[in-house]
Amino acid sequence: MEKGTLIKEGKAKRLYHTDEDGYVWVEYMDQATALNGKRKDHIVGKGVLNNQIDTMLFKMLMDNGIHTDFVKQLSDNEQLNLTVDIIPLEVVVRNAASGSFQRKFAVPYLQKFDHPVVEYFYKSDELDDPAINTSQALALGVIKPGESERLQELALQINDLLKARFAKAGLELVDFKVEFGKKADGEIILADEISPDSCRLVDLETRDSFDKDVFRKKTGDLVTTYQEVLNRLNDSQEEA
Ligand code: C5P
Structure with missing residues (x-):
């Protein structure tokens, strides 16, 4: 599957089209915001950590019968989700x-x-x-x-x-x-x-x-906190 054009950039993730219908390519960014986006910092390593933590938690929930949009991890800071x-x-x-x-x-x-x-x-x-x-x-x-x-x-x-x-x-x-x-x-x-x-x-x-x-x-x-x-x-x- 190929990464397509940018759909939207949120506070911590970028969403991209893919070359197959029904999927969205998610990139976890090295960005943290507070006060609903009014404070914004670049934080190296955050995207990789959140992608891994999120992947582990979504897999655990799915193993326990919760239906989610998670499809698979694509790289350290990217994953494939269903379009919803x-x-x-x-x-x-x-x-x-x-x-x-x-x-x-x-x-x-x-x-x-x-x-x-x-x-x-x-x-x-x-x-x-x-x-x-x-x-x-x-x-x-x-x-x-x-x-x-x-x-x-x-x-x-x-x-x-x-x-x-x-x-x-x-x-x-x-x-x-x-x-x-x-x-x-x-x-x-x-x-x-x-x-x-x-x-x-x-x-x-x-x-x-x-x-x-x-x-x-x-x-x-x-980063130290999320790594822990x-x-x-x-x-x-x-x-x-
Ligand atoms: O700020 P509040 O106490 O209402 O947040 C409740 C929970 O929701 C917290 O865990 C916070 O991290 C989360 N939250 C969030 N995104 C927001 C607001 C709150 O993830 N925009």
Whole structure:
């Protein structure tokens, strides 16, 4: 398969056409952004790390029955995905308080929830990804009746699988964001990426951050941190 012309450049990935219909060629970039793209840094090595972490996590989810757009890894920083119609919602699952939840409800950092929280944000750079509820998403035509239940069910299944996988690597999954896409036959499948860019992870013992918060808060080196996540996932692969 050949890499075709650029479809679009996002904050951390470039998408290209391929010479076969139904596939998209994804290139993970050496770029990190914060504040919805207002802060942007070139970070050598980030693309390779996120591609490898994402590949490992998507394969694990697929082995456990989750349908995704992942097809195969093409190179250190590239992968092949199925073409889907992305549903313009960021689906966030939280197991403990952090980030915007902590700010909104003024609760202690990492306060654990008995039941996971599911939130939706409307993907719009112009509007700064506002929070949206399911009836608003229906009104805007972003989803159809019945689809929010499916999104929630899938997001919670993914949460259970990721939580268990990260725990084997000595990490607690605080929260994460996923995106879903629709295949031509209407099936909703997991799309986009799962990496330390889109998850909050803390060490089970020390509570140190192992995710993009080190870049957002300028508390550590992003590449060293993501490399440690990859090493821990690799080291715990056997038992996984
Ligand atoms: O900022 P907030 O607390 O709402 O983020 C929740 C989770 O969603 C975090 O893991 C964060 O990394 C992820 N997220 C993301 N992309 C965004 C916003 C949040 O991956 N645009």
